[in-house]
Amino acid sequence: MKKARVLLMTPNLKGMDDGVNRIQPSLGVMLIAGMLEQHGHIVKIHDTALEGWDHRIIVDKKKKKVMIGQSDEQIKKVISDFSPDVLAVSVLFSNFLNSAHNIAKLAKEVNSNIKVILGGNHISNAAIDYQFAVNDPRSNLPDYIEDLENPCIDFAMAGEGEKPITQLVDCIINKTDNYSNVPGLIKKIGHKKYLINQKSEKHDVNLLPRPARHLVNMESYFKIGAFQSAKARSNRVLSVMCSRGCPEKCTFCTTPQMWGSSVRWRTTENIMTEIKEDVEQFNIGEIQFLDDTLTVNKKNLYALCKELEKVGLPWCTPNGTKVNYHLRTQQEMYQAMADGGCYQITLACESGNQRVLDHLINKRLDLNTVYPAIERAKKAGMLVHTFWILGYPGETYEEIQNTIKFAMNSGADSFGFAILNPLPGTPIYRQVMKEKLWWNGRTMDDMMLRSSLIKVDGFNGPEEFEKFVNETNMKANLLLKERDIDRFKYKYGQNSEESHHFQRQT
Numbered sequence: 001m002k003k004a005r006v007l008l009m010t011p012n013l014k015g016m017d018d019g020v021n022r023i024q025p026s027l028g029v030m031l032i033a034g035m036l037e038q039h040g041h042i043v044k045i046h047d048t049a050l051e052g053w054d055h056r057i058i059v060d061k062k063k064k065k066v067m068i069g070q071s072d073e074q075i076k077k078v079i080s081d082f083s084p085d086v087l088a089v090s091v092l093f094s095n096f097l098n099s100a101h102n103i104a105k106l107a108k109e110v111n112s113n114i115k116v117i118l119g120g121n122h123i124s125n126a127a128i129d130y131q132f133a134v135n136d137p138r139s140n141l142p143d144y145i146e147d148l149e150n151p152c153i154d155f156a157m158a159g160e161g162e163k164p165i166t167q168l169v170d171c172i173i174n175k176t177d178n179y180s181n182v183p184g185l186i187k188k189i190g191h192k193k194y195l196i197n198q199k200s201e202k203h204d205v206n207l208l209p210r211p212a213r214h215l216v217n218m219e220s221y222f223k224i225g226a227f228q229s230a231k232a233r234s235n236r237v238l239s240v241m242c243s244r245g246c247p248e249k250c251t252f253c254t255t256p257q258m259w260g261s262s263v264r265w266r267t268t269e270n271i272m273t274e275i276k277e278d279v280e281q282f283n284i285g286e287i288q289f290l291d292d293t294l295t296v297n298k299k300n301l302y303a304l305c306k307e308l309e310k311v312g313l314p315w316c317t318p319n320g321t322k323v324n325y326h327l328r329t330q331q332e333m334y335q336a337m338a339d340g341g342c343y344q345i346t347l348a349c350e351s352g353n354q355r356v357l358d359h360l361i362n363k364r365l366d367l368n369t370v371y372p373a374i375e376r377a378k379k380a381g382m383l384v385h386t387f388w389i390l391g392y393p394g395e396t397y398e399e400i401q402n403t404i405k406f407a408m409n410s411g412a413d414s415f416g417f418a419i420l421n422p423l424p425g426t427p428i429y430r431q432v433m434k435e436k437l438w439w440n441g442r443t444m445d446d447m448m449l450r451s452s453l454i455k456v457d458g459f460n461g462p463e464e465f466e467k468f469v470n471e472t473n474m475k476a477n478l479l480l481k482e483r484d485i486d487r488f489k490y491k492y493g494q495n496s497e498e499s500h501h502f503q504r505q506t
């Protein structure tokens with residue numbers, strides 16, 4: 001079997017000129033790379049945003065939108081130097097799309113024989129929305145798949161990519177044309193007509209390769225130090241995922257569609273082998289778990305905490321954990337996490353209104369469980385960060401204010417008030433498309449950390465709402481300083497009082 005040269009790229013990043021822009025190695029890309037290497041292919045990973053981190057172009061002054069990453073010439077040079085047979089671009093965020101399309105164009109300019117594949121969360125969900133569009137002409141969803149209408153893109157792939165990409169690369173390099181057997185493959189076959197193969201079966205997470213961190217410029221990520229949980233105990237962060245899937249079905253989230261409802265946990269041994277070896281190899285100072293909800297399976301969590309205790313590194317859960325899991329033994333569970341080294345837990349509270357939780361986002365969360373959970377996590381010795389979302393379609397101005405009040409009275413140490421972004425593939429996105437709820441002039445392309453895309457009750461425009469949410473974040477994150485200066489210093493560091501930037505880091 002012939003072996004291919006595969007270049008895996010993550011595109012330039014869109015960010016807010018005055019905001020915190022985060023960057024970390026892409027787990028998806030590293031896992032795919034690991035699998036391709038196992039199959040003997042020659043693989044290179046290149047993150048154009050990382051390599052061009054200091055190169056920022058203002059794309060829209062009013063929206064404070066900047067593009068971070070390498071220039072076209074630099075990207076072309078990388079492609080031409082490596083001379084790949086296959087260029088695989090990962091589109092994790094919908095706002096990566098333009099940069100991804102640009103990379104595809106540049107690749108074809110370098111050599112029109114390079115086969116370009118797009119994959120990742122955005123692509124997977126765009127394919128789902130396309131199927132909705134075909135079945136419902138009144139959906140206002142596009143009745144075509146944008147990516148495949150671009151002649152520079154040969155294939156897209158939906159779903160988990162590790163196994164199918166090796167099949168696709170084999171087809172390409174050995175010119176077998178056996179595309180209908182490649183799970184998740186999407187290929188244009190006519191005007192607005194596509195071959196859409198059924199997605200791959202859910203992968204056995206214990207058979208996945210190790211993320212190919214050896215192919216990544218880890219030192220540059222450490223130097224920038226803008227990992228998911230920005231106020232880390234160390235810049236040398238290892239991002240680890242123990243599980244795939246989530247049993248919940250929140251209407252704003254892509255996880256149930258993308259990863260499935262049953263949670264697949266890696267064995268403790270499998271997780272710890274990765275952690276121990278990579279902690280050693282990269283001199284890691286902190287672990288951040290990227291699981292969608294790390295506390296879902298108590299037995300696995302306990303086993304993990306026991307092993308992490310032996311490693312002795314600080315760790316945290318930058319993604320939200322569900323507030324109301326294992327209520328009867330919650331104190332014990334939080335204690336096990338704290339004893340295992342968890343210095344900060346994030347609780348995904350989302351709203352201070354039962355109506356919003358029940359009827360707008362299907363969160364399956366009783367508001368009465370929120371304050372006790374925060375108290376228990378603090379009692380166990382952890383800092384408590386909380387997630388809240390403002391601006392759901394159908395949420396009233398009063399409900400937005402309620403959420404802020406509820407959050408600020410909760411006793412949490414810090415607060416991330418996000419703006420609801422309608423994410424492709426989710427029920428909320430389909431509602432937004434059907435009811436045409438976008439702010440005038442805003443599209444999916446404007447999605448960034450704290451940018452406002454859809455209309456919000458009580459606000460006249462996106463800028464007004466963004467300003468309001470930014471100020472709310474500032475105000476809420478100053479509370480800890482007023483309430484408990486020692487805890488504030490513990491969270492932000494000894495010199496935090498002098499820092500004018502700490503509020504942005506939560």
Ligand code: B12
Nearest residue numbers: 022027028088090093094119120121157160161228254449
């Ligand atoms: C970590 C994370 C972040 C991190 C870092 C991202 C990174 N580079 O690692 C940070 C903090 C930056 C972040 C920020 C945001 N995030 Co985020 N984040 C995640 C999270 C929790 C994990 C990502 C991950 O590593 N997944 C695991 C890997 C293995 O999956 P994967 O990358 O998708 O790869 C697999 C497949 O997609 C496929 N694949 C991937 N690439 C390719 C390429 C090819 C060619 C092929 C064939 C296959 C393939 O194979 C891989 C292995 O199976 C996801 C949720 C999730 N569970 O995925 C949300 C998620 C990606 N985030 C999301 C959002 C909305 C945001 C924010 C906008 C938040 C906000 N509202 O403020 C910001 C955007 C920032 C920006 N600049 O635009 C959404 C994105 C949805 C969308 N359509 O855009 C997600 C999906 C969560 C959700 N709510 O649904 N995020």
Ligand code: SF4
Nearest residue numbers: 246248250253255292
């Ligand atoms: S928001 Fe969290 S709990 Fe809800 S479906 Fe997504 S991952 Fe699961």
